[in-house]
Every structure is written in C-alpha cells, then in structure tokens.
Amino acid sequence: MTHLRPTLVVVGHGMVGHRFVQAAIERGLTETHDIVVLGEEPRPAYDRVALTSFFAAESADELSLLPEGEYADPRVRLVLDAAVTAIDRVGRTVTYVSPAPRSTDEPLTNPGAVHTISYDGLVLATGAAPFVPPVPGKELDNVFVYRTIEDLEAIREASRTATAGAVIGGGLLGLEAANALHQLGVRTHVVEMAPRLMAVQVDAAGGATLKRHIEQLGLDVHTGVMTELIDGDDDGVVSGLKFKDVEEPLPVEIVVFSAGIRPRDALARECDLDVAERGGVLVDEQCRTSDPRIFAIGECAAPGGTMYGLVAPGYAMAEVVVDALLKGPGAFTGADMSTKLKLLGVDVASFGDAFATTEGALELVYSDAVAGVYKKLVISDDGTRLLGGILVGDASAYGVLRPLVASGLALPANPEELILPASRGGVKLGMPDEAQVCSCNDVTKGQILHAVTEDGCESVADVKKCTRAGSTCGSCVSVVKNIIEEHFESVGKVVDKGLCEHFRLSRQELFDVVAVHGYKRFDDIVEAHGTGRGCDICKPAIASILASQFNGHVLEKETARLQDTNDAYLANIQRNGTYSVVPRIPGGEITPDKLIVIGEVARDFNLYTKITGGQRIDLFGARMEELPAIWRRLVDAGFESGHAYGKSLRTVKSCVGSTWCRFGVQDSVGLAIALELRYRGLRSPHKLKGGVSGCARECAEARGKDFGVIATEKGWNLYVGGNGGAVPAHAQLLAGDIDTETLISYLDRFLMYYIRTADRLQRTAGWMESLDGGLDRVREVVVDDSLGLGAELEAEMARHVGGYFDEWKATLEDPEKLGRFVSFVNAPDTPDPTISFTEERGQIRPADPDEPVLLASTISVGAPVETTVGAVR
Amino acid sequence: MTRGDRTWEKVCSVDDLEIERGVTALVHGQAVAIFRTHDGEVYALGNHDPFAKASVLARGIVGTRAGVPFVASPMHKHAFDLRTGVCLDDEQASVPCYDVLVEGGFVHVGGRRRAVA
Ligand code: SRM
Ligand SMILES: Cc1cc2nc3c(=O)[nH]c(=O)nc-3n(C[C@H](O)[C@H](O)[C@H](O)COP(=O)(O)OP(=O)(O)OC[C@H]3O[C@@H](n4cnc5c(N)ncnc54)[C@H](O)[C@@H]3O)c2cc1C
Ligand code: SF4
Ligand code: FES
Numbered sequence: 007m008t009h010l011r012p013t014l015v016v017v018g019h020g021m022v023g024h025r026f027v028q029a030a031i032e033r034g035l036t037e038t039h040d041i042v043v044l045g046e047e048p049r050p051a052y053d054r055v056a057l058t059s060f061f062a063a064e065s066a067d068e069l070s071l072l073p074e075g076e077y078a079d080p081r082v083r084l085v086l087d088a089a090v091t092a093i094d095r096v097g098r099t100v101t102y103v104s105p106a107p108r109s110t111d112e113p114l115t116n117p118g119a120v121h122t123i124s125y126d127g128l129v130l131a132t133g134a135a136p137f138v139p140p141v142p143g144k145e146l147d148n149v150f151v152y153r154t155i156e157d158l159e160a161i162r163e164a165s166r167t168a169t170a171g172a173v174i175g176g177g178l179l180g181l182e183a184a185n186a187l188h189q190l191g192v193r194t195h196v197v198e199m200a201p202r203l204m205a206v207q208v209d210a211a212g213g214a215t216l217k218r219h220i221e222q223l224g225l226d227v228h229t230g231v232m233t234e235l236i237d238g239d240d241d242g243v244v245s246g247l248k249f250k251d252v253e254e255p256l257p258v259e260i261v262v263f264s265a266g267i268r269p270r271d272a273l274a275r276e277c278d279l280d281v282a283e284r285g286g287v288l289v290d291e292q293c294r295t296s297d298p299r300i301f302a303i304g305e306c307a308a309p310g311g312t313m314y315g316l317v318a319p320g321y322a323m324a325e326v327v328v329d330a331l332l333k334g335p336g337a338f339t340g341a342d343m344s345t346k347l348k349l350l351g352v353d354v355a356s357f358g359d360a361f362a363t364t365e366g367a368l369e370l371v372y373s374d375a376v377a378g379v380y381k382k383l384v385i386s387d388d389g390t391r392l393l394g395g396i397l398v399g400d401a402s403a404y405g406v407l408r409p410l411v412a413s414g415l416a417l418p419a420n421p422e423e424l425i426l427p428a429s430r431g432g433v434k435l436g437m438p439d440e441a442q443v444c445s446c447n448d449v450t451k452g453q454i455l456h457a458v459t460e461d462g463c464e465s466v467a468d469v470k471k472c473t474r475a476g477s478t479c480g481s482c483v484s485v486v487k488n489i490i491e492e493h494f495e496s497v498g499k500v501v502d503k504g505l506c507e508h509f510r511l512s513r514q515e516l517f518d519v520v521a522v523h524g525y526k527r528f529d530d531i532v533e534a535h536g537t538g539r540g541c542d543i544c545k546p547a548i549a550s551i552l553a554s555q556f557n558g559h560v561l562e563k564e565t566a567r568l569q570d571t572n573d574a575y576l577a578n579i580q581r582n583g584t585y586s587v588v589p590r591i592p593g594g595e596i597t598p599d600k601l602i603v604i605g606e607v608a609r610d611f612n613l614y615t616k617i618t619g620g621q622r623i624d625l626f627g628a629r630m631e632e633l634p635a636i637w638r639r640l641v642d643a644g645f646e647s648g649h650a651y652g653k654s655l656r657t658v659k660s661c662v663g664s665t666w667c668r669f670g671v672q673d674s675v676g677l678a679i680a681l682e683l684r685y686r687g688l689r690s691p692h693k694l695k696g697g698v699s700g701c702a703r704e705c706a707e708a709r710g711k712d713f714g715v716i717a718t719e720k721g722w723n724l725y726v727g728g729n730g731g732a733v734p735a736h737a738q739l740l741a742g743d744i745d746t747e748t749l750i751s752y753l754d755r756f757l758m759y760y761i762r763t764a765d766r767l768q769r770t771a772g773w774m775e776s777l778d779g780g781l782d783r784v785r786e787v788v789v790d791d792s793l794g795l796g797a798e799l800e801a802e803m804a805r806h807v808g809g810y811f812d813e814w815k816a817t818l819e820d821p822e823k824l825g826r827f828v829s830f831v832n833a834p835d836t837p838d839p840t841i842s843f844t845e846e847r848g849q850i851r852p853a854d855p856d857e858p859v860l861l862a863s864t865i866s867v868g869a870p871v872e873t874t875v876g877a878v879r
Numbered sequence: 880m881t882r883g884d885r886t887w888e889k890v891c892s893v894d895d896l897e898i899e900r901g902v903t904a905l906v907h908g909q910a911v912a913i914f915r916t917h918d919g920e921v922y923a924l925g926n927h928d929p930f931a932k933a934s935v936l937a938r939g940i941v942g943t944r945a946g947v948p949f950v951a952s953p954m955h956k957h958a959f960d961l962r963t964g965v966c967l968d969d970e971q972a973s974v975p976c977y978d979v980l981v982e983g984g985f986v987h988v989g990g991r992r993r994a995v996a
Contacts, residue, residue: 507945529917539899539917541942542951542958567900567941571953574938579953583933630938830910831891831902838903838910840927840934 011040012126014331015100017090017273019045021054022304022320023131024071027082029328036081039331042123043082046089046106047154050075055317058186060158068790069155088121090132093277095297099124127299129327130274130287134267134305134315139174143236148244149261152183164260165190171260172196172247174233176203178347180264181220185350187262188225195226195256197247202229207345207356208396211373215380215398219352222378228256236261269306269313282308291337292330293323301327309338316343344411346397346404352378353401358394358411359384367393372425374399381425383407390416397425405484413442443489444482449475454489466490467776483778505766506543508536513691513766517551526556527564546570547766550653553689554761557809559816560652560689561823572651575827576814577633580626582841582852585633587613587625588650589640590686593660593678593698594621603643611636614849620657620695622648627850629837631829637814646812649687653767655694658682659707663700663717670700672717677746678706681715684750685757687810691764691773694757695729709737712770713753721745726756726784727771735771738781741789754803755788755796762799887980887987896921896986901937901950906988911977912937913986914961916948922961923988925975928952929966936974963992 014030016023027043030036045051052069060069067073076084089106093099103118136151138144148164151157165171169192173184176198187194196203202213203220217227232250239245246255269286280288280296286308293301293309304320305313314320319341329336344357362369366387373380379399386393392410397403403425410417410424415438418424439452457463457472466487470476476483504510509532511519516535525531528548532540540548549568553560560566560573572578577585589604604623608615611632613625628636649655658681661667663674678698688694697708698715708714714725720743728737741752764773777783786792817823828834843850890904896915903926904911910926914937926934931954939950941961948961958967964976978989 508942538943538946539941539948541944541949542940542956545940545942563897567897570940571938574953579935579938581931581933581954583935829903830905831895831913833905836905838934840910 013040014127015125016043016129018131019043019051020133021317022324024051025321026324029325031079033328036079041082043084044088044090044102045086048087058182066155095277130302131304132270132306134269137266137268138263139265146238146244147242151263165192168192168259170258172258173262175264183262183264198229212380212396212398219378282311286313293327346401355397355401355404357408360394360396364393405482415441443485444475449473458493508538508540508544514763520551528568550689578651585628588648589645590648591622592682593675607639621659631827634827641815647814653693654689655685658696660698661700661705674698674700690761692767692769718743722749727774729769729771752788755799758799758802887989890986890988893984899941903937910934914941921979921981923977923979924964928954929972930957
C-alpha cells in the first residue's frame with residue numbers, strides 16, 4: 007500500500023502516548039499525518055496517577071482518559087491489546103502481536119497473530135515497568151507489582167482470602183500501594199531498605215514524621231531492613247518474608263513490589279538506538295532518538311540522560327514532539343520535580359533543593375511531633391533566597407513557597423513565619439510586582455494587581471477569569487487570594503462576606519449554623535448569631551434557608567413575616583399593588599379542559615392574560631383580597647402554585663421531543679414534567695429554571711437554564727449553570743450519556759450543593775464561577791462524590807420531595823393564613839380605592855397615576871361603600 | 880374618642896397585629912399602614928409608597944437599621960423610619976406618620992404628626 011500521507015506510529019497508549027495524540031489532533035498534525043497507536047494494554051489509556059482510586063471507582067471506565075474507546079478524529083487509528091515486538095529501522099516497519107502476551111517475560115508463549123506496519127515517523131511512549139529485585143521467591147503466587155488496572159484486579163482478588171500483606175519499597179509508589187492494601191482490609195506492612203520512607207523526597211526527620219502518621223493509621227512500617235527471600239507454602243503461594251539478620255519471618259500472604267521503576271527501553275536497545283547509562287532511550291531537546299525518524303517521550307525516554315518518573319514532564323515531551331513535527335521551536339530542557347501529594351491522607355510536599363545540596367545552604371526547621379507536622383526550608387547561604395523545602399503533615403504553605411523558589415525572590419525578614427503554623431501562607435511577602443505567582447500560566451503579582459485595580463476584579467474567581475492565574479493546578483490560589491485581600495486592605499476596603507448589618511456570617515455560614523443547631527425561628531438565630539431585628543436582606547435569606555431545610559409552609563406564623571414581597575402573598579406584586587397569578591403547568595403541557603378553566607377564571611375575575619416566556623400562563627391584576635377566591639377555583643380544577651413568586655424552581659421548559667417530533671430521540675416532555683414535579687417548591691438562593699430538549703437541535707433552550715438536559719441516542723447530557731437575563735450564560739456539560747436514574751441523582755446533588763453553599767441571590771452560573779475550581783469542582787462533588795456528600799445531598803432532596811405540598815391549597819385550608827388576605831383590617835370588604843385600571847387591546851391594565859382615577863380616593867370609615875369588584879374597576 | 884384637640888380612631892385589636900408584620904387600615908378615609916415591632920411598640924404610617932406610587936407599605940418587611948425601626952417597601956425596598964415616616968435612603972422623601980395610642984387592648988390612630996426637625 008502506498009502512502010499519500012505520512013504515517014506516524016505511536017508505540018504505547020499510556021498517559022503520555024494519549025496526550026501526544028490529543029495534542030496532535032488539537033494542533034492540526036492530523037491534517038497532514040495519519041496516526042496509528044499500538045497499545046499493549048487491553049484498554050485505552052487511563053489515569054495511572056489516580057490508579058489507587060480504582061478500588062473506589064464503580065468501573066475501570068471512571069479512570070479512562072478516552073472513555074469513548076476511540077478518537078473522534080478518523081485519521082487516528084487505535085489498536086489495543088497489541089504489543090510491539092520489533093522495530094526494523096531500515097525497512098521502517100514495526101512488528102506487533104495481537105492479542106498481546108499477558109506477561110512481558112514470556113512473549114514467546116504468545117498465541118497472538120503477528121502483524122507488520124510501515125512508519126514514516128515513530129514515537130516510543132512505552133513508559134516504565136516496576137523493578138522487581140532478584141529476591142528468591144519472586145515468582146511465587148500472590149507476588150504482585152503495582153502499575154496497571156490488571157495488577158490491581160489481581161491484588162484485590164488475592165486480598166479476599168489474605169489477612170496480611172507486605173509492600174516492598176517505601177517510596178511514593180510503595181505508599182500508594184500500601185494505601186491500596188490497607189483499603190482492601192489487609193493488615194499492611196511497608197518494608198523499606200533505606201532508613202526512612204520516601205527517601206527521594208524527604209529527609210530523615212520528615213520521613214520519621216511521615217512514619218508516625220502512617221503507623222497511626224494502623225500500618226506497620228519496617229525501615230532499614232533487607233528482604234532476603236519470600237517464603238512459599240506447598241501450593242507455591244506466598245507465606246512469609248524473611249529479612250536479613252532477623253530470625254522470625256514476617257507472615258504475609260501477599261507481596262507487592264514497589265522498589266522503583268525501569269524505563270521500558272528494550273525495543274530501542276534491540277534496534278540499536280542509543281540508551282542512557284542508567285536506562286531510558288536517550289533523546290535530545292526535541293525528544294529525538296539517535297534515529298531522526300524516531301522519538302521517545304514519557305517515562306521510557308531519557309532527555310539528556312535523565313528519566314523522569316512523573317507525568318508532567320512526559321506531557322511536556324509530548325507537546326515538544328508535536329511541535330517538532332510541525333516544525334516548531336519547542337524544546338524540553340528539564341522539569342520541575344516538585345511534588346505535593348496526599349498519601350494515606352497525609353500531606354507531603356517536596357520542592358526545589360529539598361536536601362540542601364547547594365553550597366553553603368542553610369536549613370530552617372519547624373517540627374511538632376505531637377501534631378505530626380514537619381516543615382523545612384532550605385535557604386541560600388546569605389539568607390536571602392529560598393532554595394527548596396520539605397513539608398510533611400501540613401503542606402498548606404506549598405502554594406506560597408514554590409513560587410518563591412521558582413522566581414528566586416528575596417525572602418521576607420523573618421522567613422520562619424512562612425512555616426509557622428499560624429501563617430498558613432498568610433504572611434505578607436512583600437513580593438515585587440514581577441514575581442511569578444502562577445507558574446502554570448505564567449502570571450505575575452503585577453498582572454494580578456492590574457486585574458484588581460484596572461479591570462474591576464474583586465475575587466479569586468474574577469482574577470482567574472481575567473488572568474488564568476490559579477486555573478490549572480490550583481496550588482497558587484491561596485497566594486492569589488492573599489494578594490487580592492492585601493490590596494483591598496491597603497486601600498481600606500473591608501472584604502466583608504457578612505449578609506447585612508445584622509449578620510457577619512455569609513449565607514453559606516448561616517445555612518450551616520441553622521443546620522447544626524436546628525433553628526426554626528428567626529428570633530433564635532438573630533439572638534445567637536446576629537444583632538438587631540433584621541431587615542429586608544437577612545430576613546428573606548433566612549426564610550429561604552429555613553424553607554430549604556424544613557420545607558414548612560412559608561406563611562407559618564414564625565416565617566410569614568420574613569418572606570420577601572412576593573412570597574408574603576404567594577403571588578407576584580405588580581406596579582399598582584395588585585398581583586399576578588401563575589398556576590403550574592409542568593413542562594408546558596396542558597389539557598384543553600384545564601386551559602378552559604384558566605380562561606374562565608381569568609374572565610370571571612377580569613384578569614389580564616398573557617402567555618409567559620416560561621411556557622405557561624400569567625393572570626394579572628388580581629387584588630390581594632381576591633387571591634384566595636381565584637386560587638379556590640384553580641385548586642379545585644387541579645392546579646397548584648407555580649411558584650412564579652418564589653426564589654425556587656420556576657419551570658422546566660420542554661420541547662415536544664420523540665413523542666411528536668421527527669428528530670426527537672427521547673421523551674423530553676415526560677422528563678421535563680418529572681423534573682418539574684420533583685423539584686417544585688424547592689426554595690433556593692435564587693430562582694431555578696430547567697429545560698429538556700429531545701435532541702441536539704435544542705428547541706427547549708436547555709443550555710440557557712440553571713440545569714438543562716439534552717437527549718442523546720444513549721441517554722441524556724446534563725448541563726448546569728446557564729441562564730438568560732442580564733448576563734446570559736451557557737450551561738456547561740456536567741455529565742454525558744447518562745441514564746435517567748443517574749441524571750436525577752446528579753441533579754439532586756447539584757441542586758442541594760448549590761442551595762447549601764451559594765450566596766443570596768446568586769444564580770447557579772455565578773455560584774459555579776465563585777467556587778474554587780468552578781465546573782471541575784462541581785463535577786468532583788457531584789459526579790465523583792469527592793466530599794463523600796452524595797448520599798447526604800440526595801437524602802436532603804428526598805426529604806424535600808417527600809415533604810412537598812401545594813402551599814396555595816394549604817393556605818386555603820387555614821383560616822389564620824387566609825385572614826391576612828384582606829384589603830383593610832377595619833374594612834375588609836372595601837377594595838383599595840387607589841387601585842384602578844383602564845383598558846388596552848381588550849384587556850385591563852393599571853391606570854397610570856395621572857390618568858383619571860375611577861373612584862374618589864377617600865372613603866369614609868364606619869360605613870364602607872358597598873361596592874362590587876366590578877364596579878371598582 | 881377625643882383627647883385634647885385630636886381625634887382618635889379605634890382601628891383594631893392589638894392582637895390583630897402580628898409582630899413585625901403590617902396591616903392596612905382605613906383611617907379618616909386614608910390608607911394607613913400599622914406595624915407592631917418586636918418590643919411591643921405600635922406605629923402608623925401612610926400606606927402610599929411615594930417612589931412606586933402604590934399603596935403597599937403595610938406589606939413590607941419590618942426590621943431595624945442601626946437600631947432604627949423601619950419598613951422596607953415591597954416595591955423597590957425603600958426604607959422608611961417607623962417613628963417619623965422619613966425615608967432612610969433619601970431624606971427628602973417621607974410618608975405621613977400618625978400618632979398611635981394603645982388602650983384597652985385596642986389600637987387607636989390619631990392625627991398626622993408634624994415632621995420632626
Ligand atoms: C411573566 C414573565 C415575562 C413574560 O411575560 O413572559 C416574567 C416576569 C418577571 N420576571 Fe422574568 N419573567 C418571565 C420569564 C423570564 C425569562 C424567560 C424564561 O424563563 O425562559 C427570563 C430569562 C431566563 C432566566 O431567568 O435565566 C427571565 C429573566 C428574569 C430576570 C433576570 C434573571 C437573571 O438571572 O439575570 C429577573 C430579575 C431577577 O430575578 O432578579 C426576572 C424577574 C421577573 C419578575 C419577577 C420581576 C418582578 O420581580 O416583578 C417579573 C414578574 C412576573 C410576574 O409578575 O408574574 N426575570 N424572566 C415570565 C414568567 C415566566 C414564568 O412562567 O414563570
Ligand atoms: C500508583 C501510581 C501512582 C502515581 N502517582 C503519580 C503522581 O502522583 N504524580 C506523577 O506525576 N506521577 C505519578 N505516577 C507516575 C505516572 O503514572 C507516570 O509518570 C505516567 O503514567 C507515565 O506515562 P507514560 O505514558 O510514559 O507511561 P505509561 O502510562 O505506563 O504508558 C505506557 C504504555 O505503553 C505500553 N507499552 C509498553 N511497551 C509496549 C509495547 N512494546 N507495545 C505496545 N505498548 C507498550 C504500556 O502497556 C503502557 O500502557 C504514578 C504511577 C503509579 C503506578
Ligand atoms: S429539540 Fe429536537 S426533538 Fe425537541 S422539538 Fe427541537 S428538533 Fe424536535
Ligand atoms: S501554579 Fe497557578 S494554577 Fe498551577
């Protein structure tokens with residue numbers, strides 16, 4: 007076959023191989039090249055960094071970096087379960103077998119078919135393999151490594167019958183593996199030859215602190231011991247570990263090796279490419295091997311002789327190669343090996359010259375054995391610059407410290423303040439404006455200040471949007487926040503999150519306070535947490551919080567006086583003091599009979615009638631005292647409140663969907679009705695609107711709603727955070743192709759999370775923007791359940807759904823509530839004489855104040871004029 | 880009922896007034912908003928919101944601003960001092976303020992007060 011377009015072959019579909027293909031597609035390399043990816047694992051690339059979360063995941067798909075299983079770009083062909091066995095550099099072909107042998111040690115026993123494919127360019131992204139030291143017994147059953155999903159599946163299987171296990175290797179990956187064993191309920195030993203844990207990243211004191219933390223979690227740590235052999239039982243299964251100079255063997259039924267990794271450079275060696283002294287395919291700054299047609303990236307590569315066991319440098323190499331193939335100037339010149347991680351729940355960070363190898367470097371140490379905190383700063387000999395550091399137990403200062411190292415800034419006068427417990431990154435750094443604060447996006451302090459002073463940014467969210475600072479790894483967010491706050495302080499502006507003069511708490515804090523104490527009365531809340539008697543800001547906010555949490559009737563004695571204008575009379579006030587009435591019409595679907603009832607009510611009470619923008623009907627011009635009679639008729643006909651007056655769910659707009667439409671792929675009306683009925687009456691920080699469209703044509707404008715659902719062939723796409731209004735926002739995809747049940751559980755969580763944490767009168771879009779991490783944060787909480795709140799949020803929603811009742815029906819049944827719907831307390835039969843109407847296009851409308859008023863504006867008391875409603879008009 | 884040179888009109892029972900919630904009454908032919916605050920005081924203001932030009936003040940939220948009892952109009956939330964009728968957001972504007980007497984469990988509204996200096 008002759009190639010009109012050159013073919014690039016990528017060997018290895020791991021994290022870096024995948025990133026290479028993504029970048030190639032995004033940057034247009036596939037316009038000129040075909041790409042074939044050969045990956046040995048049975049599944050597409052997945053997030054190996056998050057490997058341990060596999061046990062918590064519902065399925066391996068959750069870790070997948072390519073859940074669709076193929077690239078959308080047809081010029082990329084992905085072949086999985088295909089192991090490359092040889093490279094012919096002269097003929098420019100690679101040979102691969104598929105299915106791939108399951109053990110890399112025994113390729114010859116593989117029964118797979120052999121294929122050959124030609125290449126014009128070749129990219130090696132074969133990663134690394136765990137190093138298994140030549141310990142006798144390493145071939146026994148239940149001896150594992152920790153690298154792939156298959157490894158984890160095997161470990162999980164073995165853990166079902168095992169009681170104890172050992173991880174050989176106490177480095178970063180060893181502790182990850184120990185965490186996994188521990189999670190599987192196996193008594194876990196960590197065995198480390200070096201005198202301390204994480205010897206590469208932390209020093210002796212840091213390692214000791216880490217060790218104490220891990221022992222407190224119930225793991226056993228053995229440092230400074232050498233494994234001599236692995237004992238097996240008669241069936242060839244592990245039974246124990248024997249250490250050098252120790253009599254008694256340690257009884258374990260599982261052994262996991264995590265004693266380092268070795269670059270998988272065998273293919274390169276066999277075709278005589280240069281390799282680095284300590285392993286890894288030797289490449290130049292463009293990641294080119296000694297054969298100019300062949301590149302190597304990721305953990306199998308050794309740029310300038312060094313291999314990097316982290317994913318970020320691998321990603322950088324992938325970008326460099328795409329650049330090189332596009333004839334760009336990119337070069338890989340080394341990487342920042344700083345690490346910050348949470349191991350078994352313990353913060354560990356190591357950055358810069360952590361071991362003080364710089365000539366004359368000084369060390370500054372803070373250590374609190376009781377709290378399990380160890381922090382060390384490495385400082386230049388003249389005490390002016392930070393060179394590196396180690397943080398164990400509390401790594402909150404990492405965000406401040408790393409940029410200090412990276413930009414070589416002068417240290418503050420008392421550098422110890424940087425690591426003293428109270429500071430938490432809060433020290434005044436006196437950073438110069440040129441200091442780089444966000445290394446991911448190269449943003450300086452000066453640019454952040456400019457955004458605040460010139461572009462009107464007031465919050466981290468604003469600055470993120472303006473400058474991108476903090477939008478990638480997030481480690482600089484605390485510094486960004488400090489800079490903003492410092493600035494506002496310096497100009498005398500108090501950054502006050504308090505609700506109003508009566509409460510110094512924010513809405514979110516108040517929400518929590520109410521939940522924790524179970525308050526049901528405003529008086530108790532204001533007495534305990536506020537001052538004065540409240541106002542038109544805090545009262546409705548608290549009314550809403552109480553309604554969200556307890557779902558009582560908003561017009562109950564204790565809450566009635568807190569309600570905002572419209573809630574107070576369960577109707578929308580109009581400019582002349584009359585009200586509008588909006589019965590719920592879920593999804594916009596209505597029977598002719600009900601439509602006729604609305605028409606009759608409107609006619610009998612002489613109400614102005616209009617179809618709203620929300621697919622329902624609004625009846626205007628009702629006097630306050632008429633509302634009960636109007637609703638009596640509506641409720642009797644089966645209508646209920648549409649909550650057009652509440653900060654609550656308004657409508658879930660629908661299109662006709664698959665029931666009628668020739669393009670529809672799901673029943674959008676059915677779902678819209680179900681959602682509207684599920685969330686009706688739900689009080690929230692601002693109004694909530696939904697939409698459901700039956701296909702991607704989006705006739706229901708779902709993406710213009712706080713939550714929008716668009717039908718797909720496979721289920722539903724769920725979008726969140728949209729609105730119309732003054733600042734329109736398009737809702738963003740939260741989850742794709744989900745079934746109805748999942749959709750509802752995500753929506754329950756999303757809405758409750760919003761209700762709990764948003765500010766008053768903040769719609770979902772603004773709320774999401776204000777969250778650290780934005781949509782990603784929402785996805786973590788709602789979809790990944792990272793806070794473990796999912797079940798609680800769903801239960802809260804279930805309580806709301808179960809406790810729903812129609813508040814208009816309930817009002818009609820309660821004389822005390824009805825008693826409030828009177829024009830005058832001393833003349834309940836007298837309509838307000840100041841209200842008058844004129845006609846326009848055959849319907850009433852408020853008379854303008856300067857138009858003649860129909861009735862005298864004074865009426866004598868005692869003998870109210872007998873008027874009928876009609877006569878007043 | 881008369882007291883001095885002012886005419887008082889008996890309007891309703893104090894129990895008709897919910898705490899921090901207003902009612903409207905017709906007094907001398909005018910719509911008057913009557914409020915009872917948390918400390919038991921009863922106040923009466925003209926019901927007409929001069930900004931919105933609508934008779935609605937009794938339906939507003941009652942609270943305090945820096946200790947001053949006030950009602951926020953339900954229309955556009957302008958705040959009026961319950962003791963004087965002066966708008967807290969715009970001193971040029973005010974609504975009528977009436978004398979109130981609570982006697983025998985009943986609320987009596989008297990004449991319009993002169994604006995306080
Ligand atoms: C009646 C209606 C206009 C119409 O004749 O079609 C309407 C009328 C009002 N809208 Fe609206 N909006 C109406 C649809 C909309 C829509 C369209 C939609 O829902 O598809 C939007 C844009 C979509 C959105 O909300 O994202 C809309 C965006 C607003 C906004 C701006 C919200 C924002 O986030 O920027 C406000 C002001 C606010 O809520 O603070 C508002 C506020 C209001 C208020 C409540 C103003 C007020 O406080 O008096 C109006 C009184 C309604 C009443 O008396 O019944 N209305 N309003 C519509 C009633 C829909 C319903 O059936 O419930
Ligand atoms: C448990 C664990 C935790 C980690 N935590 C972190 C962390 O917190 N931070 C961090 O930066 N890094 C971490 N890492 C390291 C990170 O996962 C690696 O740096 C990254 O996966 C390297 O990507 P890669 O594509 O080079 O290699 P890989 O992701 O291993 O991909 C290589 C792929 O090539 C395939 N392959 C190999 N040979 C062939 C062949 N001959 N033919 C076909 N296919 C072949 C392999 O099967 C594999 O699928 C962790 C690793 C593990 C195992
Ligand atoms: S969104 Fe699709 S299914 Fe719904 S009406 Fe429009 S075209 Fe039809
Ligand atoms: S350093 Fe700012 S986002 Fe990573």
